[in-house]
Amino acid sequence: MSVEKIDTLVIGAGQAGVAMSEHLGNAGVPHLVLEKDRIAERWRSGRWDSLVANGPAWHDRFPGLEFSDDPDAFIGKDQVADYFEAYARKIDAPIRCGVEVSEVRRNTGRPGFTVTTSQGVIEAARIVAATGPFQKPVIPPVVPRETDILQIHSAQYRNPRQLPEGGVLIVGAGSSGVQIADELMRAGRKVYLSVGPHDRPPRAYRGRDFCWWLGVLGRWDMSAPKPGTEHVTIAVSGARGGETIDFRRLAQQGMTLLGMTHSWDNGTLSFADDLARNLDDGDASYLSLLDEADVFATQNGLDLPEEPEARLRVTDAFCITHPIRALELGKEGIGTIIWATGFSVDYSWIKVDGFDDRGRPIHHRGVSVVPGIYFLGLPWQSRRGSSFIWGVWHDAKHVAEQIGIQRKYMDYHRHASRVTESV
Numbered sequence: 001m002s003v004e005k006i007d008t009l010v011i012g013a014g015q016a017g018v019a020m021s022e023h024l025g026n027a028g029v030p031h032l033v034l035e036k037d038r039i040a041e042r043w044r045s046g047r048w049d050s051l052v053a054n055g056p057a058w059h060d061r062f063p064g065l066e067f068s069d070d071p072d073a074f075i076g077k078d079q080v081a082d083y084f085e086a087y088a089r090k091i092d093a094p095i096r097c098g099v100e101v102s103e104v105r106r107n108t109g110r111p112g113f114t115v116t117t118s119q120g121v122i123e124a125a126r127i128v129a130a131t132g133p134f135q136k137p138v139i140p141p142v143v144p145r146e147t148d149i150l151q152i153h154s155a156q157y158r159n160p161r162q163l164p165e166g167g168v169l170i171v172g173a174g175s176s177g178v179q180i181a182d183e184l185m186r187a188g189r190k191v192y193l194s195v196g197p198h199d200r201p202p203r204a205y206r207g208r209d210f211c212w213w214l215g216v217l218g219r220w221d222m223s224a225p226k227p228g229t230e231h232v233t234i235a236v237s238g239a240r241g242g243e244t245i246d247f248r249r250l251a252q253q254g255m256t257l258l259g260m261t262h263s264w265d266n267g268t269l270s271f272a273d274d275l276a277r278n279l280d281d282g283d284a285s286y287l288s289l290l291d292e293a294d295v296f297a298t299q300n301g302l303d304l305p306e307e308p309e310a311r312l313r314v315t316d317a318f319c320i321t322h323p324i325r326a327l328e329l330g331k332e333g334i335g336t337i338i339w340a341t342g343f344s345v346d347y348s349w350i351k352v353d354g355f356d357d358r359g360r361p362i363h364h365r366g367v368s369v370v371p372g373i374y375f376l377g378l379p380w381q382s383r384r385g386s387s388f389i390w391g392v393w394h395d396a397k398h399v400a401e402q403i404g405i406q407r408k409y410m411d412y413h414r415h416a417s418r419v420t421e422s423v
Contacts, residue, residue: 002120006032008403009115009124011104013039013095016130016377018084019062019393021093023400029407033093033130034117036100040084042134043077049159050183051077052238053389054175059211060389062087072209074238105351106370111410113372125372125410126403129350129361132377133387136346139339140171143264149329154180154340160187166335167191169269169327171261173198174233177340178245182237185255192256192327192334195247195275199234200282203244205293206304210236213293220385233342235282244286247279251317258324270326279320287311345378366399371406374399 010020013035024031038044053060058071060080065087067075075083088095103116104127115122137153145151150164154176160183167190170181177193185191201210214220235245251257259275290310297304327334345360354362354370362369365382375381376399377392385391 003114004120004122006030006122006124007407008032008126008128009034009113009122010128010130011101012130012132012377013088013093013097014042014130014132014377015040015084015389016132016392016396017095017128018088018091018093019396020128020130020376020399021088021095022062022064022091022393023396024403025091025093027400027404029400029403031094032122033095034099034101035095035097036118038081038085038097039088039095040081042132043081043084046134046155047077048154048157048180048183050239051179053077053080054236054238055211055388056209056238056242059209059215062389062393065090074242101349103349103351106372111372126374126406127350127372128374128376128399128403129347130376131347133345133379134343136344137339138341138344140261140341142261143269143337147267149334150336152336152338154338155343157338160184160189163189164335166333168336168338169194169329169334170338170340172196172233172340172342173235173247174340174342175236177338178235178247178250179237179239180338180340181255182239182250185250185253190256190333191254192258192332193247193250194258194261194271195278196233196260197278198282199285200245200247201234201236201289202286202310203236203238203242205290205310206297206307208293208304209242210289213289213296214384217289217292217296220383220391222384223382225380225384246314247282248314248316248320251319252314256319256324257317258319258327267330268326268328271324273323273325275320275323283313366395367402374403 008024008029008031010017010031010033013033017033021033052074056072057067057069057075061067100118101115105114107114112123112125113127115124137155139153157180168184169192170177171194173193173195181191181193203210237243237245247257257275259272262270262272347355352370352373354368354373356362361375363375366375376396377387379387381395386395
């Protein structure tokens with residue numbers, strides 16, 4: 001069997017893979033991008049039907065191409081996928097679709113890696129894993145699978161029509177969980193939402209989107225999360241033109257809020273007594289950003305209208321003042337549980353000793369402890385914005401620079417070896 005050889009092999013052609021290809025191309029690095037499906041397939045088939053980007057079009061894009069819509073619009077998922085396909089054409093990215101990688105192994109006694117794919121074997125000097133952070137949906141082992149209740153992950157949710165009749169419990173109140181819960185409530189479903197620790201930024205404040213505020217306040221460039229906030233989710237939405245998520249308002253509109261999901265016992269699900277604390281902490285993060293924005297506007301003399309109504313608090317609904325600690329799902333008519341509980345990474349196909357005991361890459365800004373292996377698209381890879389569209393583009397530039405540096409060292413080695421042999 002013939003073996004294809006390539007300098008740098010990029011695995012995954014989502015936003016990370018396309019960004020990586022641009023910077024490798026600009027640096028003159030020969031490379032190939034493999035994608036098991038279509039370009040940006042996760043945006044097309046791995047999201048619910050009504051999803052839009054959580055940031056405005058002027059922000060959630062690569063520098064080299066704008067969206068054709070209103071720059072302040074929140075772009076639909078299929079348009080986002082179209083954008084990456086157009087970008088790949090624009091930079092003439094060498095992307096090969098329909099090829100799945102099953103294994104990467106370091107070569108023995110010689111440089112590089114052997115890559116086993118669905119279409120044959122490839123040898124590469126370097127590997128960039130650009131498969132992103134949303135690889136393996138996580139459903140906590142709380143409710144037995146043998147019950148009559150439909151249990152799906154948020155990655156499997158598409159629209160209210162796919163669910164059986166009855167109430168719906170959504171576990172997880174980050175952006176995905178709260179947006180799905182809101183959509184189901186608007187569709188006339190009885191919705192229960194299990195709320196854990198979260199940040200709740202304003203969608204916009206004093207005429208500027210929160211993405212802008214995080215930028216001017218330096219929040220996007222934070223190199224590490226604050227202690228104790230590593231796993232805190234962010235509740236934000238671009239739905240219906242963008243709006244601030246307010247759990248108290250949703251409760252007033254009829255959504256039943258619950259604390260964190262705790263345990264299952266013969267048809268009854270129990271919840272932690274932490275709803276009030278989680279809501280208060282979310283409010284505190286919201287008000288903190290407003291405070292910082294006000295100080296910044298004053299210090300810099302920005303002519304932005306004050307917005308005192310942004311600090312008004314909605315009256316607590318009954319489910320907040322009298323939190324529910326246990327629900328008998330059958331009695332409440334709940335037929336579906338949607339687990340909006342995030343994802344884990346899966347790099348089991350990379351057979352090198354470069355991962356911690358939870359399977360996460362050991363790296364510095366995407367450069368693995370294993371020479372020749374690189375990662376792109378990881379949360380907090382270099383900064384808070386790393387897993388966002390614009391952030392991954394900047395991280396790709398750094399990774400490409402590091403690849404270029406290593407290529408120069410190897411070029412020197414080859415040149416020096418030839419000189420030695422000729423003497």
